[in-house]
Amino acid sequence: MRPLTVFQAVAALAVGVRLARGRDxxxxxxxxxxxxxxxxxxxxxxxxxxxxxxxxxxxxxxxxxxxxxxxxxxxxxxxxxxxxxxxxxxxxxxxxxxxxxxxxxxxxxxxxxxxxxxxxxxxxxxxxxxxxxxxxxxxxxxxxxxxxxxxxxxGGIAEQALHASFLATLVYRSGxxxxxxxxxxxxxxxxxxxxxxxxxxxxxxxxxxxxxxxxxxxxxxxxxxxxxxxxxxxxxxxxxxxxxxxxSAAEVWREWGRSLPLRDVTGPGRQAADLAAIWLTAALPVLRLAAGRPTRLDLGLLAVRLLLAGALRGSYTRPGPGVLLSPLLDPLTAVRLTQATLRPVRNWRGRTYPRGRTCPKGTAAGVTTGDRPDRPGRAGRPAPPARSAAR
Missing domain, CATH: 3.90.550.10 (Spore Coat Polysaccharide Biosynthesis Protein SpsA; Chain A)
Known part of the structure; x- marks a missing residue:
């Protein structure tokens, strides 16, 4: 078995585990x-x-x-x-x-x-x-x-297709x-x-x-x-x-693509693994299909991606054909994620911000582990079980 196939299979397993959380x-x-x-x-x-x-x-x-x-x-x-x-x-x-x-x-x-x-x-x-x-x-x-x-x-097929492709990467990475x-x-x-x-x-x-x-x-x-x-x-x-x-689709590409890699809240190792998973499980099957050389694993991944596109229709007020066509844009989305990861943009609403800290190993979102305030439950109310919010 070729190394690329092994890596693709491992990435497919990781994505499958995350998608399976949707059953509950x-x-x-x-x-x-x-x-x-x-x-x-x-x-x-x-x-x-x-x-x-x-x-x-x-x-x-x-x-x-x-x-x-x-x-x-x-x-x-x-x-x-x-x-x-x-x-x-x-x-x-x-x-x-x-x-x-x-x-x-x-x-x-x-x-x-x-x-x-x-x-x-x-x-x-x-x-x-x-x-x-x-x-x-x-x-x-x-x-x-x-x-x-x-x-x-x-609005529009192109905007909806690109937006849905970007949204799918979040589901692939976080469930x-x-x-x-x-x-x-x-x-x-x-x-x-x-x-x-x-x-x-x-x-x-x-x-x-x-x-x-x-x-x-x-x-x-x-x-x-x-x-x-x-x-x-x-x-x-x-x-x-x-x-x-x-x-517009151009604004989706420019503005949402800027923050979608989650670069300043994810450690370098996990970010590299997530980016590789998007390339291997979303972009590569489309590229191989376009070249007329898909593997059985590619076809299985394309089927999963189409099922996800169908599920994502509920995320739009007026879902159109763009959502179902979104898998075709997954290679472009992978390019945008890679670009924003390697060259992060820190401009927003007419302001330019200096480069901040990236997430250190062992901490969350770049915050050190020392001197953390107590959680609200310790400050005055018991912390209830998370599932109770479904009432």
Missing amino acids: RLPPLAPVGATAGRISVVIPARDEEGRIGPCLSAVLADPAVAEVLVVDDESGDGTARLAADLGAKVVVGAPLPEGWVGKQWALLQGIEAAGGDIVVTLDADARPAPGLFGALATALDGYDLVSAGPRFVC PIGPSSAPAPHRVMANGQCMAFRRTAMLSAGGFGRVRGHMTDDVALARTLAADGWAVGFLDAGGLLEVDMHE
Whole structure:
């Protein structure tokens, strides 16, 4: 047996084990109305005048939300004015300190200004449905940190195909959303477009300060806190949350491809193994099929990939043929992941950030193991079992 075939078989086994976790996924979040806790929604915003309106309108209309805070991160447009006109409380962001990425700095200021027991952070391109915030608050009965997986709004075949190909790489590397059992801290995933936690616990843990320099802030935060012992849940909220991230396939390639390798939250060894797995199990079978020389293993992997494409249709608001055609773009996706891994981009929203630390061996997301705050359960409430969030 050729060495490449052996490596491909090993990679296929690893991917198969991750995909198999989908057999025991937690059910999607169901809408919940009134809750016991007071909910504050914090939205970091930098030059979001063109798209924050629908998000704010939906949040302000939800009776479960006690207050909505928009942290205006030195916007050059009318973001703050629009937010105030719609009825949100505007927090004028302080100048960005050295060593901080803008989003983490804005979120910290919003959390400090919030008055609710529970904080939900939301990106300006999110579109929440009624019942989302109550569902997230209820999920915190079983978790210390929850993030919500949305349905994506993608227009056009090319944009949807590329987006679905990128999304498939996350599933290949980390397994499906909503695992019933917690993965190891270094495999924990999260979606920073929508996160929920208890305010005092997050401030006590210093969460956003500990990941201040990370471009992949959401996964860095989740892995850091999971290593502390926090129960972290990544739950399916597709029926309650939509996100319109990009306007074209070119923007998907440029913007999402920038962060998708998870370079600053994954150690070099695991990153190399994950990248090799994508090349061997997703890209290589398509290339061999195009050359008319697929092996039986290639054909089996292509069948698995097509099944995944079918499953991913539920991740889109209006799934079209692009999702099913997405396996054809897997070689391009592998190229983009390799490019962003070798030449990471640290530009975002008109700012350029210096290169930060990569994840050291034996720690989570570049945070050292010393002087970790206690998990919330030790600070005042018993830590409940993770599965209880499925109620």
